[in-house]
Each structure stands twice: as C-alpha cells, then as structure tokens.
Amino acid sequence: MDDHELIRQILNGNMNCFTFLVNRYRKLVVHITGRLIQRRDEIEDVSQDVFLKVYQNLNKYRNESKLSTWIATIAYNTAINHMRKYKKGDDTIPDDHSVIRTLKDFKTIDYEQVDLHRYIRDQIELLPLQYRTVITLFHLEEFSYQEIEQITGMPEGTVKSYLFRAKAILKEKLKFVVDDNSLKKVKEISNEK
Amino acid sequence: MKNKELDQLIEQSFGYEPDFQLPDNFAQQVTAELKRRSQWKNNLIEYLFLIGFSSFLLTIVAGTYYLVNKEILIQILNFASQNIPSVIFVLVLLNFILFADRVLLPILFNSQNFNN
Numbered sequence: 001m002d003d004h005e006l007i008r009q010i011l012n013g014n015m016n017c018f019t020f021l022v023n024r025y026r027k028l029v030v031h032i033t034g035r036l037i038q039r040r041d042e043i044e045d046v047s048q049d050v051f052l053k054v055y056q057n058l059n060k061y062r063n064e065s066k067l068s069t070w071i072a073t074i075a076y077n078t079a080i081n082h083m084r085k086y087k088k089g090d091d092t093i094p095d096d097h098s099v100i101r102t103l104k105d106f107k108t109i110d111y112e113q114v115d116l117h118r119y120i121r122d123q124i125e126l127l128p129l130q131y132r133t134v135i136t137l138f139h140l141e142e143f144s145y146q147e148i149e150q151i152t153g154m155p156e157g158t159v160k161s162y163l164f165r166a167k168a169i170l171k172e173k174l175k176f177v178v179d180d181n182s183l184k185k186v187k188e189i190s191n192e193k
Numbered sequence: 194m195k196n197k198e199l200d201q202l203i204e205q206s207f208g209y210e211p212d213f214q215l216p217d218n219f220a221q222q223v224t225a226e227l228k229r230r231s232q233w234k235n236n237l238i239e240y241l242f243l244i245g246f247s248s249f250l251l252t253i254v255a256g257t258y259y260l261v262n263k264e265i266l267i268q269i270l271n272f273a274s275q276n277i278p279s280v281i282f283v284l285v286l287l288n289f290i291l292f293a294d295r296v297l298l299p300i301l302f303n304s305q306n307f308n309n
Contacts, residue, residue, distance in 0.1 A: 020220075026219055047215060116202065140210065
C-alpha cells in the first residue's frame with residue numbers, strides 16, 4: 001500500500017492502517033529521537049508523542065513533500081522541544097576543538113579488543129547535537145540536503161559543513177588512536193560480517 | 194594510515210543503525226493510546242452536551258412556570274436563596290456523579306482492558 005492510499009484509509013478511520021503506518025516509520029522516528037535525546041527511558045514516550053502528532057495533523061498533510069520527510073520534521077521538532085523543555089539541550093554552535101579534546105580522553109582504550117565500528121558509533125553519540133542530527137538524516141535515513149533543510153531548518157551549506165566537520169572530528173580521533181594493524185583488523189571483521 | 198581507508202571506515206559506521214529500540218508492540222501501544230484519548234474527548238463532549246441539555250430543559254421548565262404560575266417559582270427561588278450551601282452541595286454532587294459516570298469510569302474501565 002502506498003503512502004497516499006495509507007493516509008486516505010487512516011483519514012477514513014481505519015486504525016489498522018495507522019498501526020501499519022507506525023510500523024513502517026518507527027525506525028525513522030526512533031533513529032531521530034534516539035540520536036537527539038539519547039535517554040533510553042524517554043525515547044519511547046517521545047516517539048509515541050511523535051506518532052500521536054502525526055495522527056492529529058494528518059489531515060493537514062499536503063503532498064508537497066514525501067511522507068517520510070514530513071514525519072521526520074515532526075520527530076525532529078518534538079525531540080528538540082522535549083530537550084528544551086527539560087533543559088537537556090545542546091543548542092550551542094559546536095566548538096570542534098573542545099569536541100576533539102573530549103575525544104582524546106578515550107586514547108587509553110585497548111583497540112585490539114574493540115570493534116572499531118562499534119567504537120565510532122559510540123563516538124558519534126558524543127558529537128554535538130547538530131552533527132548527530134545531520135549524520136542520522138543524511139547517512140542513516142538517506143535524506144537529500146534539501147530534505148534535511150526542510151526537516152531541520154538548517155541551510156544546505158550548514159548541513160554540508162556539519163557533515164564535513166563531523167567526519168573531520170572523527171577522522172582526527174581515529175588518526176590519534178588507530179594504528180595500521182588495528183585498521184587491518186577492522187577490515188577483517190567487516191569482511192566477516 | 195591512509196585517509197581513504199579512514200573515510201571508508203567512518204562512512205560505513207555512519208550507516209550502521211544505533212542501538213535504540215522500541216518494543217515489538219509499540220504500534221499497538223500507540224493505537225491504544227490514540228483510542229484512549231479519542232474516547233476521553235468523546236466522553237467529555239457527551240458530558241458537556243448532557244449538562245447543556247439539562248440546563249436548557251431546566252430553563253424551559255422555569256420559563257413555563259413563570260408564565261403559568263409565578264408563585265411556585267418564587268417559592269423555589271426563596272428556598273434556594275435560604276439554603277445556598279446545601280443547594281450548591283447537591284448541584285456539585287450531581288455534577289460529579291454525572292462526570293464520573295460519563296467520563297472517569299469509562300476511561301478507567303477501558304484502560305484496564307487495554308492493559309490486559
């Protein structure tokens with residue numbers, strides 16, 4: 001069933017179709033709310049709020065954008081509002097030097113024992129809010145720059161800049177901690193997977 | 194270490210799903226919550242409609258008595274003005290019983306059903 005038909009059915013009162021919609025977009029929503037909020041005990045409640053808002057506003061949805069973009073916008077705004085409400089926000093413009101300084105504290109980890117992909121994912125969670133947001137939307141959910149601009153309100157140039165800087169920070173960190181042997185090992189693990 | 198290899202490693206990691214998970218029955222929970230809220234809204238509207246309709250009927254009856262027999266109406270108003278606390282108490286009690294019957298109890302009963 002395509003999104004257009006799904007919306008029509010939901011607006012006609014078919015709740016099974018709404019359950020279907022939730023199942024279709026739950027990953028998108030939990031990736032956004034999870035990456036932004038980062039508190040497992042709150043992610044479920046905020047994700048539920050997102051879908052309740054989706055249902056309440058479904059009659060206002062116009063086919064000007066993809067349904068996934070529209071739902072992602074609601075998820076982003078709900079997560080940001082939740083963080084502001086409970087003052088857990090990280091709204092400041094990220095300072096790359098301080099981020100790199102924080103990352104350097106992890107130098108003591110024994111990388112021979114660690115799956116580096118797992119390690120990088122952990123490092124992504126330590127990045128500033130804006131970086132985590134654009135990484136999730138661009139790389140994980142594969143939205144275009146224009147769609148990310150629509151979802152977050154960040155200009156396209158800023159999105160590109162954040163992506164570039166996030167990668168640069170992680171690269172700096174990896175250069176600092178990973179030697180050639182570790183990298184070879186990661187490649188082996190990746191190939192095995 | 195080669196820049197290209199690092200780039201590849203980072204790009205791959207960006208595409209991996211984070212560990213955040215929702216329960217398997219998440220969609221059912223959301224739908225149940227939606228039904229609960231919808232029912233609450235409907236029950237509240239029904240309750241307000243009943244209050245409005247009762248007030249309307251009372252006004253019609255009072256108006257009729259005013260036209261037909263003013264004395265009874267004046268006696269009732271005198272009684273009410275002499276027993277204001279009791280009258281207010283009875284009105285609040287009736288109102289609460291109606292609210293509990295139409296709004297609170299159905300919500301409590303259905304939330305137990307949803308949980309089961």
